[in-house]
Amino acid sequence: MKFSKRFKSILPVIGLAALYGLIMLLKSMGIANNYHIQILMFAGVNIMMTLSLNVVNGFTGQFSIGHAGFMSLGAYGSAIITTLILKPSVIPASMEIPVFLLSLLVGGLVAAMVGYLIGLPTLKLKGDYLAIVTLAFGEIVRAGLRLIEPIGAARGMIGVPNYANLAWIFLFVALTLFFVRNIIYSRFGRAWIAIRDNEIAAEAMGIDSTRYKIISFTFSAFIAGVAGGLYAHVVSFIQPDTFSFVKSSDLLVFLYAGGSGSLTGSIVGALLLTSLPEALRFLASWRLVIYALVLVIVMLYSPKGITGGYELPFLRITRKDIYENRGKKISETPLQETKEGDV
Amino acid sequence: MATILSVKNLTIKFGGLVAVEDFSVDVQEGELLAIIGPNGAGKTTVFNMLTGIYKPTSGSIEMDGKNLVGMRPHQFAAHGLARTFQNIRLFHNASVVDNIKMAYTLHSSEKFFPALMRTESVVEQEWELDMEVMRLLKIFNLDQQADLLSKNLPYGPQRKLEIVRAMMLKPKILLLDEPVAGMNVAEIDEIASLIAQIREKFKMTIILIEHHMNFVMPIADRIKVLDFGKTIAEGNPGDIQKNPKVIEAYLGGGYHAIA
Ligand SMILES: Nc1ncnc2c1ncn2[C@@H]1O[C@H](COP(=O)(O)OP(=O)(O)OP(=O)(O)O)[C@@H](O)[C@H]1O
Ligand SMILES: [Mg+2]
Numbered sequence: 001m002k003f004s005k006r007f008k009s010i011l012p013v014i015g016l017a018a019l020y021g022l023i024m025l026l027k028s029m030g031i032a033n034n035y036h037i038q039i040l041m042f043a044g045v046n047i048m049m050t051l052s053l054n055v056v057n058g059f060t061g062q063f064s065i066g067h068a069g070f071m072s073l074g075a076y077g078s079a080i081i082t083t084l085i086l087k088p089s090v091i092p093a094s095m096e097i098p099v100f101l102l103s104l105l106v107g108g109l110v111a112a113m114v115g116y117l118i119g120l121p122t123l124k125l126k127g128d129y130l131a132i133v134t135l136a137f138g139e140i141v142r143a144g145l146r147l148i149e150p151i152g153a154a155r156g157m158i159g160v161p162n163y164a165n166l167a168w169i170f171l172f173v174a175l176t177l178f179f180v181r182n183i184i185y186s187r188f189g190r191a192w193i194a195i196r197d198n199e200i201a202a203e204a205m206g207i208d209s210t211r212y213k214i215i216s217f218t219f220s221a222f223i224a225g226v227a228g229g230l231y232a233h234v235v236s237f238i239q240p241d242t243f244s245f246v247k248s249s250d251l252l253v254f255l256y257a258g259g260s261g262s263l264t265g266s267i268v269g270a271l272l273l274t275s276l277p278e279a280l281r282f283l284a285s286w287r288l289v290i291y292a293l294v295l296v297i298v299m300l301y302s303p304k305g306i307t308g309g310y311e312l313p314f315l316r317i318t319r320k321d322i323y324e325n326r327g328k329k330i331s332e333t334p335l336q337e338t339k340e341g342d343v
Numbered sequence: 344m345a346t347i348l349s350v351k352n353l354t355i356k357f358g359g360l361v362a363v364e365d366f367s368v369d370v371q372e373g374e375l376l377a378i379i380g381p382n383g384a385g386k387t388t389v390f391n392m393l394t395g396i397y398k399p400t401s402g403s404i405e406m407d408g409k410n411l412v413g414m415r416p417h418q419f420a421a422h423g424l425a426r427t428f429q430n431i432r433l434f435h436n437a438s439v440v441d442n443i444k445m446a447y448t449l450h451s452s453e454k455f456f457p458a459l460m461r462t463e464s465v466v467e468q469e470w471e472l473d474m475e476v477m478r479l480l481k482i483f484n485l486d487q488q489a490d491l492l493s494k495n496l497p498y499g500p501q502r503k504l505e506i507v508r509a510m511m512l513k514p515k516i517l518l519l520d521e522p523v524a525g526m527n528v529a530e531i532d533e534i535a536s537l538i539a540q541i542r543e544k545f546k547m548t549i550i551l552i553e554h555h556m557n558f559v560m561p562i563a564d565r566i567k568v569l570d571f572g573k574t575i576a577e578g579n580p581g582d583i584q585k586n587p588k589v590i591e592a593y594l595g596g597g598y599h600a601i602a
Contacts, residue, residue, distance in 0.1 A: 111577075184468075193441070193445070197434035200396065200416075203417045204426055205449075206448060207445070208417045
């Protein structure tokens with residue numbers, strides 16, 4: 001009993017490690033090359049970005065359409081640390097990993113802080129204000145970064161140390177999934193879903209909708225910032241224009257095609273739609289047509305996205321899990337009458 | 344008996360329309376106050392003001408010596424006013440248990456970072472919450488449907504779930520807006536006994552809006568009658584039934600139901 005419970009909880013970790021091992025094996029056999037690995041790393045970053053967007057759009061029912069802006073802040077925030085301040089030439093090699101992790105934290109915090117500052121006035125308002133404000137925000141960040149000479153202005157930053165490898169990406173995707181899942185199945189996630197499903201009822205049931213929306217938005221921005229930081233250290237070269245509205249709308253497509261409100265959907269959507277255009281590269285210009293066609297077909301036949309609302313077992317926490325975790329079977333739990341004044 | 348809610352001269356105007364005028368009442372602890380009146384009389388509007396959804400043009404709503412007017416709806420809930428809606432407003436894509444857990448947000452002491460890590464103490468809290476919700480569902484005979492999505496419940500149980508959800512807020516006053524609208528006779532009886540149970544077990548103070556006279560008359564301690572936003576009568580069910588003004592207001596269609 002105890003053993004199987006432990007085993008169950010580390011199963012996803014084993015699975016992930018096995019997947020990583022398999023990819024490395026394929027690489028050593030020459031079946032997978034660096035280009036494939038690169039695509040996988042982009043897909044991983046996109047999974048994190050889609051999960052971030054899912055928190056706000058999928059679970060809280062708000063509509064952010066400028067999420068690339070947060071990614072951009074994270075990318076620049078962390079790249080400034082590793083490329084300009086604590087650059088490889090001034091730190092011992094043993095400090096590279098701590099500096100890298102610190103830079104990701106900084107990237108996440110910068111994005112989260114800006115997210116908080118935008119969310120504070122905006123999320124009090126009803127309706128589509130968030131969409132308009134986030135759209136403008138994304139473009140302001142891009143325009144602003146183009147003007148700052150010390151970080152390369154429109155030319156961008158080159159020579160960002162390529163600290164991120166596939167293992168780091170795997171680790172961060174897994175951590176993001178773990179954290180997002182946990183928070184969704186807590187008081188916070190429940191409050192978000194209540195606001196999404198019926199904001200008036202949520203308020204009437206004592207949920208401070210503004211506060212929980214701000215928490216959602218800030219948390220989401222943090223994840224996007226970390227993802228941006230990882231991205232910078234995958235590509236070594238970042239430019240304001242990488243994080244344009246096109247990037248934001250790609251993320252929206254990943255989210256809704258995969259299935260919003262589902263973590264599995266974010267993984268599938270980002271993974272599939274990041275690799276599909278690459279796989280279709282041999283079709284030259286036709287590939288965009290095929291890509292669009294696939295999207296239309298998905299949305300027509302499965303409005304809830306590719307996953308249709310399905311969630312992988314380790315990405316949800318059922319009531320049964322809660323009871324098993326306490327070493328009790330759900331059917332054994334006492335369902336006795338409440339005593340007077342119990343509630 | 345003590346007054347737990349004191350409402351004075353609530354008035355609300357929508358443009359030129361005075362939807363509710365000078366609505367006043369002192370609600371006593373443990374009583375069941377019914378608000379009746381023809382369609383469009385302003386009953387729901389009174390509830391919307393008592394739960395912070397509408398801000399009255401003038402008047403005051405006092406609880407624990409504090410005027411709640413101007414506060415946000417979640418603050419009204421925190422002060423102990425919980426409601427159901429005339430048009431069902433459940434969290435449709437959440438399960439029955441989760442709907443009720445959502446109304447516990449206010450009381451939950453789960454913190455963000457421990458929830459992120461899902462620490463032992465968070466699991467413990469989640470476990471205790473689940474057991475509490477299951478006990479409540481059992482009392483109201485909804486435990487068999489615990490894991491259903493609320494949108495997949497039949498209409499009657501959906502109305503019932505709204506009441507249970509409001510109870511989870513552990514309110515001081517429960518406001519029910521037409522709890523038996525659209526229900527069949529068996530379901531109406533079930534809600535009547537549910538309300539009796541809530542009063543008996545939890546000593547709950549209830550304000551109830553209802554059209555069905557034969558539902559209201561036996562259970563109400565006191566009735567207020569609204570017509571075109573004005574309070575036209577107030578008293579115990581026996582007096583209200585005989586009141587000529589009330590009979591007149593209902594002459595359109597409800598007269599037979601009253602008599
Ligand atoms: N937000 C609003 N804007 C404008 N008018 C409103 C608004 N809310 C309510 N009213 C008006 O106020 C009046 C009272 O409506 P209310 O819903 O309170 O009636 P009611 O007594 O609950 O009726 P019913 O028995 O049909 O539920 C109606 O004329 C209605 O049109
Ligand atoms: Mg009404």
